[in-house]
Amino acid sequence: MEKVPMTQAGFVALGEELKKRQSEDRPRIIEHIAEARSHGDLSENAEYHAAKEEQSHNEGRIAELEDKLARADIIDISKLSGDTIKFGATVTLVDEDTEKKTVWQIVGEVEADAKKGRISITSPLARALIGKKKGASVEVNTPGGAKAYEITKVEWR
Structure with a gap:
């Protein structure tokens, strides 16, 4: 199971x-x-x-x-810490083209809700973020083409 x-x-x-x-x-x-x-x-x-x-x-x-x-x-996210992104992390990203800031929490598939800022651990963006740290850049292939983001904050809340 x-x-x-x-x-x-x-x-x-x-x-x-x-x-x-x-x-x-x-x-x-x-x-x-x-x-x-x-x-x-x-x-x-x-x-x-x-x-x-x-x-x-x-x-x-x-x-x-x-x-x-x-x-x-x-x-239990309250027991998680560190600066490496993993399940439960709340990550602040800045789009390297538009400078637009977004905040996402990485959660399980069943609770993912983009309108509430929660993305599935299986999503392309989450998969690109896992294992990275603040200051890193990630590139994600989106339906609209490749996007580059800078990770500006990693939180546990």
């Missing part, structure tokens, strides 16, 4: 999503199915089919969350 690396915050967030899907979404969907079923002929009942589809999606996500939580390898 392959472990799924994640931060404590990622583990908690997945647990909360699982609890909500089991205790709130599941009963609500069952109610929708029962209500739609009461409308008669199921063969042409779009409301019934939509509710069944939602149930299938929800149950699939519940199974996925249970699996990921069971295989979680929680990495």
Whole structure:
């Protein structure tokens, strides 16, 4: 069974999503199915089919969350330190062309969210950063072409 690396915050967030899907979404969907079923002929009942589809999606996500939580390898970032980038590091980068500064935390695949500044350990940028130190330059192949960044800060938070 392959472990799924994640931060404590990622583990908690997945647990909360699982609890909500089991205790709130599941009963609500069952109610929708029962209500739609009461409308008669199921063969042409779009409301019934939509509710069944939602149930299938929800149950699939519940199974996925249970699996990921069971295989979680929680990495305590507060115990990490040093200036070498690894899982859990929060890294400040400056684009060498535009001077634009970005901050990314390297996390597990299940908790990656670019809008929240979290990138997956398996992403091209994270793979380029792993093992590097503050002051180093990295080049990353992006869909828009090669990008060069200078690492200006490595933090553990």
